[in-house]
Amino acid sequence: MTDVVLNTAERFRKRTKKRLILLAGSASVLIISLLVDISWGPSDLSIFDAAMAIINPSGASPQINVIIWDIRLPIAIMAVLVGAMLGVAGAEMQTILNNPLADPFTLGISSAAAFGAALAIVFRLNLVPGAGEILVTTNAFVLALLSSFILYAFTKIRGVTSETMVLVGIAMMFTFNALLALMQYGASETQLAQIVFWMMGSLARATWTKIAISLVILAITVPYFMKRNWALTALRMGDDKAASLGVNVKRLRVEMLIGISLLAATAVSFVGTVAFVGLVGPHIARMIVGEDQRYFLPLSAVASAMIMSVTSIVSKAITPGVIYPIGIITSLIGIPFFVSLILAVRRRSW
Amino acid sequence: MTLEIKNLSFAYSKKPVLHDISVKGFKPGELTALIGPNATGKSTFFKCVSGVLKTKGAMIKVGGLEIGQTGMQAWNRNVCYMPQSFTSNAALTVFDVVLLARKHMHGWRVGDDDLNVVAETLHMLKVDHLSETFVGDLSGGQQQMVSIAQAVVREPSLFLLDEPTSALDLRHQLEIMKIIKDVTQSRKIVSIVALHDLNLAARFADHVVLMRQGKIISSGPPREVLASPELAETYGVTIDIHETKKGVLSVAASL
Numbered sequence: 001m002t003d004v005v006l007n008t009a010e011r012f013r014k015r016t017k018k019r020l021i022l023l024a025g026s027a028s029v030l031i032i033s034l035l036v037d038i039s040w041g042p043s044d045l046s047i048f049d050a051a052m053a054i055i056n057p058s059g060a061s062p063q064i065n066v067i068i069w070d071i072r073l074p075i076a077i078m079a080v081l082v083g084a085m086l087g088v089a090g091a092e093m094q095t096i097l098n099n100p101l102a103d104p105f106t107l108g109i110s111s112a113a114a115f116g117a118a119l120a121i122v123f124r125l126n127l128v129p130g131a132g133e134i135l136v137t138t139n140a141f142v143l144a145l146l147s148s149f150i151l152y153a154f155t156k157i158r159g160v161t162s163e164t165m166v167l168v169g170i171a172m173m174f175t176f177n178a179l180l181a182l183m184q185y186g187a188s189e190t191q192l193a194q195i196v197f198w199m200m201g202s203l204a205r206a207t208w209t210k211i212a213i214s215l216v217i218l219a220i221t222v223p224y225f226m227k228r229n230w231a232l233t234a235l236r237m238g239d240d241k242a243a244s245l246g247v248n249v250k251r252l253r254v255e256m257l258i259g260i261s262l263l264a265a266t267a268v269s270f271v272g273t274v275a276f277v278g279l280v281g282p283h284i285a286r287m288i289v290g291e292d293q294r295y296f297l298p299l300s301a302v303a304s305a306m307i308m309s310v311t312s313i314v315s316k317a318i319t320p321g322v323i324y325p326i327g328i329i330t331s332l333i334g335i336p337f338f339v340s341l342i343l344a345v346r347r348r349s350w
Numbered sequence: 351m352t353l354e355i356k357n358l359s360f361a362y363s364k365k366p367v368l369h370d371i372s373v374k375g376f377k378p379g380e381l382t383a384l385i386g387p388n389a390t391g392k393s394t395f396f397k398c399v400s401g402v403l404k405t406k407g408a409m410i411k412v413g414g415l416e417i418g419q420t421g422m423q424a425w426n427r428n429v430c431y432m433p434q435s436f437t438s439n440a441a442l443t444v445f446d447v448v449l450l451a452r453k454h455m456h457g458w459r460v461g462d463d464d465l466n467v468v469a470e471t472l473h474m475l476k477v478d479h480l481s482e483t484f485v486g487d488l489s490g491g492q493q494q495m496v497s498i499a500q501a502v503v504r505e506p507s508l509f510l511l512d513e514p515t516s517a518l519d520l521r522h523q524l525e526i527m528k529i530i531k532d533v534t535q536s537r538k539i540v541s542i543v544a545l546h547d548l549n550l551a552a553r554f555a556d557h558v559v560l561m562r563q564g565k566i567i568s569s570g571p572p573r574e575v576l577a578s579p580e581l582a583e584t585y586g587v588t589i590d591i592h593e594t595k596k597g598v599l600s601v602a603a604s605l
Contacts, residue, residue: 006466008445012445012465236442244402
């Protein structure tokens, strides 16, 4: 074997190693961000105090325990989980739709969820019997899933091309936005305020139950996606090429749609509309490790989780004692960061 | 390795494209050129044989395997179909996508031998300088070279190559056809290559199959098929065949 051949293989090995290091590095930064988020707040606790209260709750004062366990931990963990869910959903949506603009908004999932929440707020309409006080969340979830089912039904009738899916998704987004506007028009002032607040997104809605559910959803969908990472990478070379390599393109799209819907519906119904994270996290991952799904998928999750975690810190840091809605912060801090990244990374990534 | 096809018909919705095609006699180590006008069903034929399109009532056998009887995974391992062209803007490097084709449904456990096969193939096709380039940044011709590299690393027993030289310059056309021919002979596989350039067919093919409106109307050695009245009639041209001093057939067509 010639040196040229050995060199080519060696360059690939080096790049693989670099990708793994980048992945591990990003994960470490995420953990640091999580710890900062937990220790940041109006009552001054150091990272050390926070860490001690987590490791050994019985050694900390009841006051600190309440702050850490009931307020800060759920919010900080929820931020990471919602980020990861939106990141994975966005990454795979962009992959199966072959479209850089795809995220839970594109297919109307967020709009449908907002409409579901508005149904609960204005009419107290309960789509899940026995939902009780969490009917805003359950309604949002049901509507988000319903929008995916409509999309799925369309693909059954019209075929599963990425163009059809994007067009139907956009049509649904406008439909649900119109329905939402109709609800807002008829709502009382208090209800209107509630709807608007819901749509801005808030991590203060975090609970340990929601965290557990999010973990379960991630534990089901991520391995399910990882199992298909070869086919998903092949899909980015175009439908024809993927099919020639033995990928059942139609079935793959539908299977992925189910997982994506679950992730997006859970994230959006738990914390409200969070723009931008599901779109940008995957783009950052793509710029850093490319689109080999073995690295792209985990880094999309980590990058989006990091955006959410930093957002959570910033939302508390602007005005002490006030937590700003995350939906506003993600766009305000994320966009300058994203634009600077586009300018800094010379390699074209879409 | 042998290939046998019986009663292959196919229709898109209700528009019939292939009509009851039956062929056999493809010998291992032989290169067959599939020729015919545009939209005559050549790509559809490849898609049916490769299993990308599902057919009813046809019998397609490759070696000991039969489509429908064999699992698709085993089928795809043996039958390599290369579509006409691919355009991709993915953030995947040339090495990534060729390795992807090599691993082809075997999962991602990448061994040193896989990396070496990919690197050797890129070297053979003289594209190793592109190995770290994103596929979206390649020219049409370079993408076609990558596509051929993807086919070669799969090591199938049947090649179905759809116009592998359409975007290539003269020198690359000859080089690629020579590589395909060498691989066919050394691995003793069956290769069917759809070609529009009759001169390439005359020069490299052991066997030529002429297709028209979804039917095979002529099949045999290049000298016979290219000189046949069916060919002239199919294309609506007059054809003159010459043999150069080096013994290479050349085809001149005129209206």
